Amino acid sequence: MYRREDLERYSAAVDRDLSNLVKEGVLHKAARGVYYVPRQTAFGPAPPEDKELVRGFLKDNRFLLTSPNAYNSLGVGTSQLYNLPVVYNHKRHGDFKLGNRTYSFRVKPHFPKQVTEEFLLVDLINNLNQLAENGEEISIRAAEKAKEMDGPKLRAAVKKYGNVRTQKLFSTYLEKNC
Structure with missing residues (x-):
């Protein structure tokens, strides 16, 4: 690069x-x-590789490259495939074409160095309105999935990465079970 x-x-x-x-x-x-x-x-x-392209574009190593496709691994009913990788970073916001592929850059104050299951669940709820699936059904299944997860780790992820709506959604469950 x-x-x-x-x-x-x-x-x-x-x-x-x-x-x-x-x-x-x-x-x-x-x-x-x-x-x-x-x-x-x-x-x-x-x-x-995608990471090299993004690193060269941002002139920074502080970013998280992920995709809405990763939500499918949670088993909460998402099944769509998306062709728009998401780059959480501290510098750029918007869709940028790098090479022959478009990336969605999103400025976030906090994101992990690597994707975890807890982060994915929080990110799923944060971005629920941008997905093709039925949001209400996914929310219900996500709450069920949260019951199976490590409570303290999920609480930390919700507090650190969740937007207000996500924090409200999980607040009742987290108060009862964590």
């Missing part, structure tokens, strides 16, 4: 040189000012 600003010191005409390298296929443009050397695969050139 290369950023235009990182290459300025090596060329008097960085834009022309980058343009020539892209035309020759040595570099590919991932986003405005972000370039990468494609990996060679049996099917031809490929972009770097």
Whole structure:
């Protein structure tokens, strides 16, 4: 991954040189000012892994790359497949196309370094209105799932990552069982 600003010191005409390298296929443009050397695969050139693309775009290692598809692993009735990875971070908000894929960047003050089951359940309820499934049914099943989970860990996840609606939804259960 290369950023235009990182290459300025090596060329008097960085834009022309980058343009020539892209035309020759040595570099590919991932986003405005972000370039990468494609990996060679049996099917031809490929972009770097998602984490590398996001790291180069953000110029930061502090992000969590996830997908609404991960909610399916909770067993609460979600079954849709989504083609929009979500990037929780501290810098950018909005949908950005990196390479041939669009990512949904969301600025959040807190998110874990790695996805946990507790975080997924809280994130599911936080984003319930953005899912294709019936929200009421998912909420009921999520409350049932919460009963099977580690109470103190779930309480901490709800407090740290849950929005107001999510905290209200789990408050009754957490008070009774944790």
